[in-house]
Amino acid sequence: MAAIMERADENLLPSVYKEVSEAFSAGPSDLGYLTFIRNLVQGVASPLAGVLVINYDRPTVLAMGTLCWAFSTAAVGVSQYFGQVAFWRAVNGLGLAIVIPALQSYIADSYKAGMRGIGFGFLNLIGSVGGIGGGVLATVMAGYDFWGIPGWRCAFIMMATLSSLIAVLVYLFVVDPRDIIDRGIGDSSEKNDLLDKGNGSTASVWVESWTAMKAVMRVRTFQFIVLQGVVGSLPWTAIVFFTFWFELMGFDHNSTAAINSLFGAGCAMGSFIGGLVADRMSLIYPHSGRIMCAQFSAFMGIPFSWFLLRVIPQSVSSYLTFAATIFIMGLTISWCATAANGPMFAEVVPAKHRTMIYAFDRAFEVSFSSFAAPLVGILSERIYGYDPKTVDPVSGSAREALALSRGLFAMMAVPFGLCCLFYTPLYRYFKRDRENTRLASLKEADMI
Template identity: 25%
Template sequence: MELTSVADPVGENKAENMVVEAKIPGELGLEKEQPSPEEEREPGTIILLWLCCVSALEGMDTQLVPACQFALQRDLGLQLGHFAVLTTVQMVLTNLAAPFWGILADRGTLQKKTILMLGAIGEGLAVTVFAFVPNFWVMMFLRGMSGFFLASLRPVCNGLIADLTSDNKRGKVFGRVQSALLIGMFCSLLIAGNVANKFVGDIPGWRFLFGGAGLVAFIVAAGLAGFLAEPHHELDASAKAKGCAAVRTELCTVLGFLRIPTFCVMIMQGVFGTIPWSVMGNNLLFFKFCGLEDWQASILAAEGTVAGVFGNSIGGMIADCLARRFGYHGRPLSAQITVAIGLPMVFLQFYGIPPGEGTFGAYFALIAAFGLLGSWAQSGTNFPILSDIVPASDRSKVMAWECAMENSLANAIGPSLVSTLAFAFGYKFGAEEMSGKSLSSARALGQAMAATICIPWMITLAAYTLLHWSYPRDMRRLRAKQAAKDEEERV
């Protein structure tokens, strides 16, 4: 099926008339029909295990630099603005490369298994060399390299999940793989928070961390080569195009995506929903300036990912249940609930509790509640909806383009915004901060974090409301087009 036909209004009435007797799940809040046993599909244990390893590898990398911020400022003289640049460079390369990898996967140019292996090997090389880095400029190049190769992991991994899983199980499976990403973040944060600031002889601990991360990436690549069995992937007619015709086909595909209202809504919520996550890595530095011990700060920074492991799994299953009960309104409702719960918890953590007055127990309770209740949207809503609104042959591409478009803006805005606001509110890194406690800097950073997180998430909450209109509409049109195509083939 041509992608542009998904949102093409030409012939819509004719196609819909052909399926007027069909029950449209989710339309006007109707329940979905119960799935047949053949539709109860999900990946096998071995495939799911290695997809989880791929996701964990990405999670590990996202926390390496944030967890080493204090040590890198101390040893290499970096400033908060330098970390914003490193994050921006990495994410720009990630967003530029994601559609490239997604196109290679959906066109069958490279096997998805091969793409995942290349991504793991490239990431391993980048972080291993980072362990020996002498200055900021080399760091910037290596983070860009990491971004390029990490871009291959998520869209291809998600595309495989969507191909292997029936729609009524996707929330659960996406939840498990997203939980693996958080496990990678947890391990990275917990280890880095306690090792980065130490020395082994004259060698700072953060260098050992990056070398170890490279070894993990190479092990994941070897595991994928030996154990991941890739399922058969159906290619559409557009995959046969070569050269300029292929470029034209892919541009038409992107334009087709942009004509799907739900896709545009997902980009809108994604931009504002990702800005907060792009700055969450500063929480370890915040807790340290609040006067907490290294072990307390690292536990709190890692705790959110542990709670999120359970939260993503719970959220995926809740979204599946809501989808069965309320049809195509269920997944948007799940996202609205989780964002509404998470907002006040984050506000209390960074602004509501004054720095120096919050206890380890109070922060622990807030972070645990947020991880369990405020992290449902990605696994329960975003990925399943993106899997639904396009044909199976374009799932890796739609994941890649959506991530690229939302992350390009979010990661260009988030780190720079929190850095600018923090300095405007009085943040500095001087002699007092070197001692590990500075309530004035903690207060400035906390105010910047609260503003950068809460305001965008309010907009995200409003964006999810639009899905109650667009998602049922787009699914109705997609089913009508597919029914028309099936009818033509029968004739």
């Protein structure tokens, strides 16, 4: 439920970009800055999740982060000035920074090595339900007023209320896998790692945090996955403009919501299928199967970006073509996190450092990818001639839709190609890092 609300919250603002643009007289670059500031704070603050998990159980950390993003979401809904929206989006990033790494390490500890692809795939599948629901709900509500209040503001307030409820439920009912292992369930090699919880002084917590940070940063697999993620996450940040782009073409709120929900459904199914296929491939090719799946997925982003943004005629008459293309695109480009990144991270560091490695991955990837959204806006306005003053509130503008699509293509095709390329060194380093971690865990278990 927390994953559902987290993804719904992420999709909330991009789904109402058009209405926010009109309410605050903001162009694509201004809207991009809202995503930029949220992602930048999320990236910089992500290591905080690793520190918190050392001293608190993960259900408590998840509840804290969920309450933080719920409060900031409600504040965006009642903001009267663009500066207020920007500030509360930054606070929203802080909540997500706490939640996402803790959620990822929770999944890693809940599944065995050969099943983690399915575990992460299922997490993404369920989370995507929230992304689709949040995006569709906000897009549809944006077309109406409720009790004299614009629909997009009501969507924010409603989502914040549900998120607060989920935070309470997480705190009351979620059981940390560490507690299960403490009762004698799980791998003996991981049990010793997971029992080593930070219940000491504040100084010892920071010493342990620093030790974990250094251990994570030295792992070559971590370095190359972060490198691909820095560029590979750029297209996903640029995708937040899809709703705005379709509405500029003249699609109404319901049609736009339907197309975006197809993309979300494709990504949901694709992430699960990718994790499942990678688990099977890892049985045949233990040290390279997951990497091959990730490279296939990253490469598929290139032809689909070209066809979607450059080939299909940009008009409402192309509805079915857009719908089919965007669904298959989501089905194939969404494998990397579940097929490779999440499961591989869990195998190259000791179990007690898992939250820290996911936190630092988010720190680097989200911080750098935060530049994608404003770059799309800058490219569209300053190079391709987008002019927000010429956009009709109802029918949009074909000229501005074309300018935005060119900015999107520039931030998608090239990063997808580089992402595919940067996975290649893992064929050499993943096997070595994996074996080193196994040996270290066995030695530590023998000593204990």
